[in-house]
Amino acid sequence: MEEKTLLSVKGLKVKFNSHLIIDDVSFDVERDSTLAIIGPNGAGKSVLFRAILGLIPYEGTVTWAPKVKIGYVPQKLFVAKDFPLTVAEFLRFKEGDNQKIDEALVSVGFKENKTKLLKTRLGTLSGGELQRVLIASAVLGSPNVLLFDEPTSGVDISAEETIYSLIDRLKKEKDLTIIFISHELQVVYKYADGVLCLNKEKICFGPPREVVDKESLAKLYGEDVSVYKHHEH
Amino acid sequence: MNTNFAFLLFVGALAGAASGYLGSFMVLKRMSLVGDALSHVALPGMAIALMLSVNPILGALLALGLAVIGIWYIGEKSEIYPEALVGIFFTASLAIGILITPEPELLEVLFGNIEKVTGLEGILVIAASLLIFVVTKLISNKLALGIVSEDLAKSEGIKVSRINLIYLLLVGLVIALGVKFLGTLLTGALVIVPAAAAKNLARAIAGYQMLSIVFGILSVVIGIFIATLAGISSGPAVVLVAIGFFVVSYIFKRN
Numbered sequence: 001m002e003e004k005t006l007l008s009v010k011g012l013k014v015k016f017n018s019h020l021i022i023d024d025v026s027f028d029v030e031r032d033s034t035l036a037i038i039g040p041n042g043a044g045k046s047v048l049f050r051a052i053l054g055l056i057p058y059e060g061t062v063t064w065a066p067k068v069k070i071g072y073v074p075q076k077l078f079v080a081k082d083f084p085l086t087v088a089e090f091l092r093f094k095e096g097d098n099q100k101i102d103e104a105l106v107s108v109g110f111k112e113n114k115t116k117l118l119k120t121r122l123g124t125l126s127g128g129e130l131q132r133v134l135i136a137s138a139v140l141g142s143p144n145v146l147l148f149d150e151p152t153s154g155v156d157i158s159a160e161e162t163i164y165s166l167i168d169r170l171k172k173e174k175d176l177t178i179i180f181i182s183h184e185l186q187v188v189y190k191y192a193d194g195v196l197c198l199n200k201e202k203i204c205f206g207p208p209r210e211v212v213d214k215e216s217l218a219k220l221y222g223e224d225v226s227v228y229k230h231h232e233h
Numbered sequence: 234m235n236t237n238f239a240f241l242l243f244v245g246a247l248a249g250a251a252s253g254y255l256g257s258f259m260v261l262k263r264m265s266l267v268g269d270a271l272s273h274v275a276l277p278g279m280a281i282a283l284m285l286s287v288n289p290i291l292g293a294l295l296a297l298g299l300a301v302i303g304i305w306y307i308g309e310k311s312e313i314y315p316e317a318l319v320g321i322f323f324t325a326s327l328a329i330g331i332l333i334t335p336e337p338e339l340l341e342v343l344f345g346n347i348e349k350v351t352g353l354e355g356i357l358v359i360a361a362s363l364l365i366f367v368v369t370k371l372i373s374n375k376l377a378l379g380i381v382s383e384d385l386a387k388s389e390g391i392k393v394s395r396i397n398l399i400y401l402l403l404v405g406l407v408i409a410l411g412v413k414f415l416g417t418l419l420t421g422a423l424v425i426v427p428a429a430a431a432k433n434l435a436r437a438i439a440g441y442q443m444l445s446i447v448f449g450i451l452s453v454v455i456g457i458f459i460a461t462l463a464g465i466s467s468g469p470a471v472v473l474v475a476i477g478f479f480v481v482s483y484i485f486k487r488n
Contacts, residue, residue, distance in 0.1 A: 084261075085377070085381065090381065
């Protein structure tokens with residue numbers, strides 16, 4: 001593995017029972033880059049994440065650079081509304097220092113009303129709040145790579161900042177490599193320097209403007225790709 | 234109140250505290266029914282120990298240890314929890330246990346008899362309760378994060394599977410300790426009911442665990458007093474007090 005390579009995936013295969021979910025996928029991720037993983041629902045994007053995190057069994061090799069520290073932001077948490085756990089307690093699983101927790105919350109855009117937020121139950125947060133708390137938790141571990149699984153439903157952040165501009169800012173502030181799953185092509189063009197198109201197998205891989213074309217999109221999403229066209233700038 | 238009774242009360246309170254603390258995680262893990270019925274498994278172990286003239290707590294410990302490893306293994310290996318299978322296994326243990334337990338001891342083994350708790354057993358409960366508190370405290374953050382999201386916990390390098398096994402073994406231990414007081418039919422309830430009551434009232438996990446411990450202690454202490462005064466078995470008395478706490482907490486449940 002080369003010095004600048006952070007992650008190298010070779011011949012990755014994932015099976016659930018005898019059903020093949022990911023078939024022979026290989027790609028490398030360079031340090032300080034931003035890689036987007038796109039594909040239709042059920043293409044195996046989240047499964048790919050779980051495999052490279054070592055959460056599920058797989059065939060093939062997944063090699064992380066030595067001493068890499070991964071921050072993982074899952075798509076969602078299944079926490080009931082009455083689950084007795086506050087945001088403060090959740091973040092303290094990661095970090096005992098209140099000052100650092102405070103800084104992490106500011107960095108994900110919680111500037112005011114932090115005391116109220118900290119006392120709020122995790123299960124009662126809105127989708128956007130939960131996403132940001134999860135990112136804060138990931139950032140608290142001082143990672144050098146952030147794996148971000150986009151929620152399927154649209155998430156409301158603030159008027160000024162989307163979850164992607166937030167991640168982009170964190171990348172610059174904290175010197176991070178970012179791997180994210182997205183459903184929106186426009187986001188990929190705007191924030192990613194690399195894209196992996198996935199639909200069980202690797203459809204395309206490389207810089208978005210070079211590899212995402214009509215042919216690969218047709219392979220990825222089916223023949224009718226006109227709906228995606230207006231996202232191209 | 235003589236010294237012996239005070240000692241038993243103290244030992245019982247400790248067992249109640251340890252049950253409440255461990256139970257708080259069991260309820261969050263949605264394993265209430267398992268926790269509740271797990272104590273049934275102790276019965277055949279105690280019966281065999283009685284037949285061999287060994288201390289029944291040893292038999293209970295061994296049987297619960299095996300059952301816990303079984304439950305852990307099933308939980309690790311299957312996506313969907315085989316509830317029915319676990320239920321059938323527990324009931325089978327109970328049925329077999331009732332058949333092979335010597336008649337004179339049966340009532341005591343099923344419902345507990347605090348007067349039969351020996352000094353040595355008391356000391357065992359004290360030592361084991363301390364062990365439970367220390368170990369649970371050490372793993373509590375990892376355990377809780379594993380309940381919130383197993384993926385998140387694993388992605389941070391937490392050995393979720395190992396933590397779960399340690400935790401379930403502690404549950405087996407606390408149930409074995411409670412068997413003498415409450416009997417094999419009802420000890421599991423002391424793990425679940427105080428925690429379920431605490432969950433109705435608490436907002437944060439710190440308060441939830443504290444309340445669960447307090448309800449565990451109060452259930453045992455008040456229950457033993459009532460049992461002694463009324464001359465009834467300690468098991469039903471303690472569990473009914475705990476259920477009383479649950480009913481009241483349910484009325485005041487936060488929305």
